[in-house]
Amino acid sequence: MTVETFALPDVGEGVTEGELLRWLVEPGDEVGTDQPLAEVETDKAVVDLPSPYEGTVVELHAEEGELVPVGSVVVSIETSDDGDATGGPEEGGDGPASAADRRAVAPPRTRRLARELGVDLERVSGSRPGGRVTDADVRDAAEGSDDATGHRESSETVERAAAVDGERSTRDRTLAAPATRRLADDLGVDLDAVPTDERRDGVAVVTAELVREYAASERDDGSEADGETGTTASTPAADPSPGDRIPYRGIRRTIGERMVESTARVAHVTHTDEVDVTRLVETKAELEPYAAEEGVELTYLPFVMRAVAGALAEFPRVNASLDEEREEIRCHETYDIGVATATEAGLLVPVIEDVDRKGLLDLAAETASKVERARDRRIDRVEMQGGTFTVTNVGVIGGRYATPIVNHPEVAILALGRIEEQPRVVDGEVVARHTLPLSLSVDHRVVDGAVAARFTNRVMELLAAPARLLVD
Numbered sequence: 001m002t003v004e005t006f007a008l009p010d011v012g013e014g015v016t017e018g019e020l021l022r023w024l025v026e027p028g029d030e031v032g033t034d035q036p037l038a039e040v041e042t043d044k045a046v047v048d049l050p051s052p053y054e055g056t057v058v059e060l061h062a063e064e065g066e067l068v069p070v071g072s073v074v075v076s077i078e079t080s081d082d083g084d085a086t087g088g089p090e091e092g093g094d095g096p097a098s099a100a101d102r103r104a105v106a107p108p109r110t111r112r113l114a115r116e117l118g119v120d121l122e123r124v125s126g127s128r129p130g131g132r133v134t135d136a137d138v139r140d141a142a143e144g145s146d147d148a149t150g151h152r153e154s155s156e157t158v159e160r161a162a163a164v165d166g167e168r169s170t171r172d173r174t175l176a177a178p179a180t181r182r183l184a185d186d187l188g189v190d191l192d193a194v195p196t197d198e199r200r201d202g203v204a205v206v207t208a209e210l211v212r213e214y215a216a217s218e219r220d221d222g223s224e225a226d227g228e229t230g231t232t233a234s235t236p237a238a239d240p241s242p243g244d245r246i247p248y249r250g251i252r253r254t255i256g257e258r259m260v261e262s263t264a265r266v267a268h269v270t271h272t273d274e275v276d277v278t279r280l281v282e283t284k285a286e287l288e289p290y291a292a293e294e295g296v297e298l299t300y301l302p303f304v305m306r307a308v309a310g311a312l313a314e315f316p317r318v319n320a321s322l323d324e325e326r327e328e329i330r331c332h333e334t335y336d337i338g339v340a341t342a343t344e345a346g347l348l349v350p351v352i353e354d355v356d357r358k359g360l361l362d363l364a365a366e367t368a369s370k371v372e373r374a375r376d377r378r379i380d381r382v383e384m385q386g387g388t389f390t391v392t393n394v395g396v397i398g399g400r401y402a403t404p405i406v407n408h409p410e411v412a413i414l415a416l417g418r419i420e421e422q423p424r425v426v427d428g429e430v431v432a433r434h435t436l437p438l439s440l441s442v443d444h445r446v447v448d449g450a451v452a453a454r455f456t457n458r459v460m461e462l463l464a465a466p467a468r469l470l471v472d
Contacts, residue, residue: 001080004053005061005073008040017069018042019250020062025075029057037075040068041250046345046377055079065247113380117142135380175205184211208376251345262408267444270403271452274437275460277419281434283466287360294361300436301339302363304391304416306469307462309335309356312389315455319388321409322446329446338387338407339367341374342397348374349407351387360470395419400437411446414459415439436463 008018018040025037036048037057058076062068113135114121124141126134171192176184184191184206191206194214198205240246248256280303291298312319316331323330335356338349350370355363373379390407395418402415417437424433438459442452462468 001078003058003076003078004055006037006052006075006077007071007073008049008068009070017067018047019247020064020066020068020074021046022064023060025057025060027057027059031055031057031077041345042381046251049074051075051077053077053079067249114138116378135382171204173203175203176207176211189215208372251348255346258408259405262405266406266408266411268403268406268441269444269449269452270439270441271449271456272401272437272439273453273456273460274435275463276424276433277436277463278434280436280463280466281419283470291361291364294365296361296365297368298361298364299368300416300419301367301391301393302360303463303466303469304414304459305337305339305352305355305363305367306360307459308337308389308391308414310462310469311455311458313356314458315451317451318412318442318447318455320411320446321388322411322443323409332388334388336386336388338384338390338410339371340390340392340404340407340413341371343375343377345377348377348379348384349387349390350374350379350383351385353386389413391416395437402439404439404441406441406443408443411443412452412455413441415441 019042021039021041023038025031025035031037031051031054033052033054034050037051038049039046040049041047055077058078060075062072062074068074113119114124117138119138119141121138124137126137174191174194174196176191181191184194189211191211194206194210196204196206196210198207246252277300280300284298284300284303288298312335317329319335320329320331334354336351336353337355338351341348341350350367350373352358352363352367352370358366370379370383374384387407387410389410390404390413392402392404392413393416394402394404395416398418400417402417404413404415406413415438417439419434419436421432422435423430424435425431426433438456440452440456447455
């Protein structure tokens with residue numbers, strides 16, 4: 001018998017500490033390799049802390065809610081072998097693999113990415129010293145073994161679930177990520193009742209997608225109202241009760257600090273307008289069946305993103321950042337658009353890179369995937385970095401106009417209102433038309449009001465005549 005200790009690794013890039021949100025095990029529990037032990041929240045996301053050992057939990061060294069420095073021991077596990085049966089500790093992701101049963105050396109986030117992409121980590125050759133496997137290695141392996149896009153993978157998952165649809169499980173044990181368990185709790189879903197044909201070491205595995213599908217099937221009307229312009233409504237956050245004292249840290253604190261920084265450093269001004277999107281509504285309706293055949297749920301957001309990318313190409317000053325130290329305005333050469341996403345932890349902004357180079361369906365699938373992973377807080381930090389412009393969709397919740405805060409160091413952000421029918425005069429007749437309110441906030445130090453208005457006009461022109469968005 002050997003008691004091994006496990007220290008908190010660097011669960012992000014440069015993270016120095018994390019808040020231990022919740023233990024998923026307790027002393028006496030039997031755990032397997034890679035089984036999540038706890039949820040840890042950094043300043044960007046909540047991540048699982050997988051076990052590097054197989055054995056019995058002996059002691060937990062941190063309390064829930066405690067801020068734990070990277071490198072501090074958090075758990076002791078008694079292994080039943082003499083060290084040659086399972087993989088060894090990662091020591092922050094740098095530890096060696098076991099000699100007898102070689103185990104890939106990779107940090108927790110890379111192991112999670114491998115699971116998401118269906119990649120067998122043990123078969124991946126690490127490109128870093130000592131054979132350490134990186135996220136790029138995993139993605140290369142995924143692309144090499146299967147050129148399917150993310151939405152095709154999602155479709156396969158749905159098909160596997162559909163194959164066992166209607167089979168109510170009598171399982172007494174189900175594996176699921178903590179975020180999936182939390183989602184199931186929020187939706188009132190019994191994980192053991194969710195149909196699945198996926199297994200890990202013989203034990204059923206349920207994903208967030210399967211939980212949502214099952215929850216939807218259990219509803220009487222099978223539908224849940226979405227916003228007119230965006231993706232599915234987010235899971236409502238747990239409301240505090242009167243008298244609660246809520247710790248101000250983690251993602252919430254990071255959001256607050258950045259909002260204060262932005263409002264203090266940016267000269268905000270907001271320009272508003274409204275566009276007739278009746279043809280866009282018709283175009284989306286025509287394309288929906290084709291998108292569904294590809295396993296993609298088509299929303300208005302990809303149309304808006306393409307319109308924004310097109311307008312940004314004509315107004316480089318809006319797709320820019322201000323480098324105050326060098327006293328220069330940097331006009332970006334890429335169109336990497338962030339999508340503000342409401343999550344239980346607060347606002348996260350996954351970034352869709354090279355929007356101008358992607359087809360509508362690929363754009364829709366990638367956006368949906370990143371938004372979902374942001375809501376489940378499974379998204380990687382690097383996927384929320386490097387944006388050059390941001391779109392936020394307040395219309396999915398309600399309301400028409402907003403004064404969005406620029407996501408510094410970007411210089412502009414566009415808020416979408418709710419699409420709804422309004423009476424409009426066309427050729428002297430009052431008719432019902434679908435309209436979309438737009439609110440563009442800019443950093444007035446970089447973008448003048450006239451430029452903001454012209455940029456918005458161009459976005460409106462493209463949305464009013466959506467055929468251009470399909471061919472450019």
